[in-house]
Amino acid sequence: MIRVGVLGARGRMGATVVKAVEAAPDMKVVAEVDDGDALDALSEAEVVVDFTHPAAVMDNLAYAVEHGIHAVVGTTGFTEERLASVRGWLAERPGTGVLIAPNFALGAVLAMRFAQQAARFYSSVEIIELHHNRKADAPSGTAAHTARLVAEARREAGLEPGADATTTELDGARGATVDDVRVHSVRLPGLVAHEEILFGQEGETLTIRHDSMDRSSFMPGVLLGVREVLRRPGLTVGLENVLDL
Ligand SMILES: NC(=O)C1=CN([C@@H]2O[C@H](COP(=O)(O)OP(=O)(O)OC[C@H]3O[C@@H](n4cnc5c(N)ncnc54)[C@H](OP(=O)(O)O)[C@@H]3O)[C@@H](O)[C@H]2O)C=CC1
Numbered sequence: 627m628i629r630v631g632v633l634g635a636r637g638r639m640g641a642t643v644v645k646a647v648e649a650a651p652d653m654k655v656v657a658e659v660d661d662g663d664a665l666d667a668l669s670e671a672e673v674v675v676d677f678t679h680p681a682a683v684m685d686n687l688a689y690a691v692e693h694g695i696h697a698v699v700g701t702t703g704f705t706e707e708r709l710a711s712v713r714g715w716l717a718e719r720p721g722t723g724v725l726i727a728p729n730f731a732l733g734a735v736l737a738m739r740f741a742q743q744a745a746r747f748y749s750s751v752e753i754i755e756l757h758h759n760r761k762a763d764a765p766s767g768t769a770a771h772t773a774r775l776v777a778e779a780r781r782e783a784g785l786e787p788g789a790d791a792t793t794t795e796l797d798g799a800r801g802a803t804v805d806d807v808r809v810h811s812v813r814l815p816g817l818v819a820h821e822e823i824l825f826g827q828e829g830e831t832l833t834i835r836h837d838s839m840d841r842s843s844f845m846p847g848v849l850l851g852v853r854e855v856l857r858r859p860g861l862t863v864g865l866e867n868v869l870d871l
């Protein structure tokens with residue numbers, strides 16, 4: 627049995643992870659930690675799963691790596707600088723694995739990969755992400771990650787940033803710019819997690835859309851991550867690497 631500690635255990639994702647791990651035949655929950663609880667409660671854990679807050683996740687990860695506990699992380703807010711810090715910690719603990727995934731839903735991972743493949747064929751691209759109104763961060767980690775992947779594919783193909791004729795705009799009307807890609811964030815009660823990647827070209831558009839209707843959509847990816855991180859020392863970013871896409 628894989629011994630799992632859940633960080634953010636009373637949150638929307640954490641509570642769903644606790645149930646999913648308890649229902650899995652090959653793992654069990656040994657610690658449920660939330661804001662204000664001592665991290666020492668993780669002493670029995672082989673793997674921690676973190677769905678907390680961008681402001682909390684780095685301290686949690688530092689603790690896990692220092693104690694040789696593998697980590698599966700869904701919390702958002704990972705910049706290149708943060709990833710470099712994690713790699714630095716892991717260099718001191720070569721047997722420990724950390725998997726950070728902006729999105730654990732299979733369809734979201736596929737949508738990102740399809741978007742990467744489509745990127746070089748279109749002159750312009752914009753992203754719309756839509757989430758529940760209790761989400762703390764905008765744009766979503768998934769949209770930011772998608773923008774970076776698409777931008778990289780466009781650069782490799784020698785494409786310039788997409789052009790348009792906007793000369794006057796209300797602040798925010800054209801969205802946020804992530805790596806030269808416009809990202810628009812919608813927040814509404816009733817939504818869970820949704821993303822559209824829109825490509826445009828003279829005479830045609832292509833829209834790739836993914837919808838998570840329920841947080842259960844993330845659970846197969848999280849459980850796969852828990853199993854895989856045990857045999858993947860070092861840092862892995864993105865579930866696509868685990869799925870071998
Ligand atoms: N990668 C993926 O597939 C997915 C990623 N996410 C991401 O996961 C994160 C959590 O989302 P969600 O579950 O909706 O958020 P919630 O706010 O529902 O849950 C977060 C929980 O973490 C707790 N928390 C805050 N700080 C700490 C800490 N230092 N130690 C332990 N627990 C802490 C919060 O407590 P309190 O409320 O008291 O602050 C809360 O109970 C977000 O960054 C979100 O974007 C979400 C869905 C899928």
Ligand SMILES: O=C(O)C1=N[C@H](C(=O)O)C[C@H](O)C1
Nearest residue numbers: 702728729761766767768819
């Ligand atoms: O906060 C959420 O709900 C989600 N957060 C992640 C993100 O910011 O991309 C993953 C998913 O979109 C749900």
